[in-house]
Amino acid sequence: MQVLRRFFPVVLLTVLCICSGCKIKGMGGAAPAPVVPVPVEVKTSSAPVTEEKKNVIVCTADLMRAAEYFRYLHREYEGVASIIIRTPSSNGTAESDSRTSAAIMESLGKLNKDGSLMSVLILGNSTDVPRAVFFTGNGTVRHVSDYAYGGVSSAPENVLPVGRIPARSAEEAEAVAAKFERWYKDRAFRPAWPVSFVGGNGFGSKGLSDPELLFFNLQQEGMAGPEAIRYLGSAGGCEPERLRQSLAEDDVSVQWLAVDAEQDGFRAGNGSMAVSEIMGLDYKPGLPVVLIPSGGPDLSIFTGLSPAQAIVLSPGAGLAAMTGSSDASGINVELDEGRVTRVDSSGTARLLMEFHKAYFGGRHRIGEALSEARAQFVENAGKDADSSPMINLLFYGDPVMSLPLPVRTESPAYTGLSPVTKPATKNGVAVFPVNATISFAMEEGGVYPAVKLHVIDRSTGKTVSAMKVGEDDIFNFSADGEGSYLIYSRPLDGPLAWQFFDVRRNPSKKGAVAEKSGVKGRKDPRITAGLKPVLYTVQVSSNRRQESADKLISRLNGQGYDAYVVEVAEAGRRKWYCVRFGRFDSWSAAVEASAAYERKEQADAKIVRCNGGS
Known part of the structure; x- marks a missing residue:
């Protein structure tokens, strides 16, 4: 009996290929031969498989029933067949984590040797199914990330998208599957909802938070018209209560949500919404995908659930969450006379931008949108660009899930007053x-x-x-x-x-x-x-020399035009002396006066607003 207890943990991996009827042989080396588990009686789908490629679900033995539940959802609502890989839990040591993740990667590599897989879904938190350990930079840079379960490739579009349901128990995993099923059933009865963003942690030297600038970046690149987006950021008066309302009420249309995360919850205005509040939300049909431009993949700072994990595990918070490293994200803004005219994003923020663009471009399956976002990210940044935003991106959710396209309308540009x-x-x-x-x-x-x-x-x-x-x-x-x-x-x-x-x-x-x-x-x-009220005036000349302006004023006044000069200073330059006449309380009256001047004087003129005496 002591011998059995000593060697039982050596069993590392079992693979169950239920939907395809295949078996995977032993992993070689330290990995033992797989064992086919006893099937678990759960829902089965007779819906046709419409996708050629398959998804893989990785789980431990105690989450097999949940895995079957997700496989049912994939076929019933997405037309996707899923293969289940069962792996023993890691014992928490670095050696065990590395051995377990290596065995999973090897199995996935064999399954995908002919390119027949579309994505990977991991069930369980990183304590039970550890993140993959792998190296880049010719073996000099060590990474711990779910990214490598999609395969290590120099071309990110060839790396399978990997999502994780960070369930802490079988009951929690099945509850998430039940939430997803309810959402699928409600999807047919919902209107096409607009995109909504909530962001901001009050005001300081920057003035706007990363989620708000991400929102502006999307707007700048034509990703959201007025019917497709609502802004609930701090500049719009967002406070924790507004965020709670948006997440809790059935009649609030939320599909995408951009927020800043901290250890205990999400920031909103000058307050926060705690993880405990997120976990206490009831189900509603409008479950969003949450984008967190800067979060931090090192979950060791969290004593319990991270805000991103809580989004997926909560009965009513959301369908998925994406976040990344705080030092791998950047958003810069350009101002012209105080107006926001351009926003440039990099790192995680840029990757989330590309994800959103891919979705609006027709990639409604989350995994497909993420793959296209990676490819576009590399194309824009260059092949030698830092790959850490892609490697460190945390995706909690199901990559097989498809989302309906919200209303999108085009609108003319508006850059402010x-x-x-x-x-x-x-x-x-x-x-x-x-x-x-x-x-x-x-x-x-x-x-x-x-x-x-x-x-x-x-x-x-x-x-x-x-x-x-x-x-x-x-x-x-x-x-x-x-x-x-x-x-x-x-x-x-x-x-x-x-x-x-x-x-x-x-x-x-x-x-x-x-x-x-x-x-x-x-x-x-x-x-x-x-x-x-706005007053309008007719401007007939702009001069660098005041003497020239004074001569023109004298001539025009002699002709009855009631002319005057306005000094306009340019930053770091000399003044302009603008010659104008008249003050009109309507645009049409100014147009009439300008046309009469051009006919009589055979000279050009333009209409400008004036303020008081200017």
Whole structure:
């Protein structure tokens, strides 16, 4: 008996090829010959197999019933046949983990030697089914990741997508399968839901969080029109309660969710939603796929479930979660006169971008979208680019699952309000003087009739002004002290825009605002904001020399035009002296006056907005 106890753990792997009727021989070396397990009585599907390639499910003996359940779902709802590989649990030592993962990789390699597999689903947490141990960089860089279960290849599109259901027990694994089945049944009765993003952890020096910038990146690349996306980030007033509402209520349309994770939960606004709250959510038809641009694959920091794991294991949180290494992700933003004009992403954030683009491009199966995202990631970054975002990406969910395409509409571009008052600097955050009247208006000749506007104090996250701005309005803002602000605006049927501006006592001085709102013992700046009607004027000349402008004004006034000059300063350059005449309260009146001037003077003119005396 002692001999049996000593050598029983040597049995490493059993392979059950139920759907295809095949058996896999021993792994060689330390791996023993496989044993065919006794079939478990669960649901069986008679649905036709419509996909040529097969999926593989890897599990331990106590999760065999759950594996059969997932195999049923694959055939019944996806037309995919699945093979089940049964492996003994690791005992938790590094040697056992390495031996077990090597045996699984060898089995998968044999099954896929003819390219007949589409994906791999692992059932169980990494304690029972360890992550694969493998090396890159000519054997110099060690990795521990599920990525290698898809095969190690120089071409990432040839690596099978691998998903994991991080169940801690057989009951938990079967509960996830039951959740997926319920979702499949509800899918036929749902409308095509829009994409929704919730992101942000309050405001600081960056102003926007990675999920918010990921959202803007998607919008910039045409991945979401106004009917296909809703923004619930911190700039839109998102707080933990808003996130709870979005995840808990049946009537909230959520399909994609982008959030920042921390050890105990998800950040939202200046608070968080705890893992315990996520696990307590009830089922609802609108279960999202959660994208976490920066999370961290080292799960040792979590004393219990990570937020990403909780998304999948919760009865009502979500269908899948993707996250990666915090040091393998980057999102950079470019500003022009304070307006966000371009967002560039790299690392994990870029990979998630490509995943979303592949899905919108028609790859509705999660595994297929992930494979295409990898290929596109390498194509854009180059073959010599850092592969760690792909290796370290954690995918909790079923790669076989297909998701319906949400509504997607195209919409004209919108980059924010145009600053009528020119800032002291063109690039980066716009800077204006204290007590100055700072004016913004909608773009001339734009397609949107109005926008909903919020001005937010970036140091506190509080909205200091909110109103609707029409195409014939000028929005004026003034502060009697220094501060940093964000304008968050959106047309009623168009995309979002963000604009950053600072109010400073010395606008030409570089660096952060000296006086910060919310500091104890200091009063916040007094804010004055409101609308006034747009006035239009006809501009007939722009001169570098004031003398030339004065001569033209004198001539035009002699002809009855009521001309005047406006000085427009360029950052780091001399002034322009713009000659204009008239102040009209409607665009049509300005057009009529401009046309009359061009006919009479045989000279060009253009219509511009004016603010007060300018």
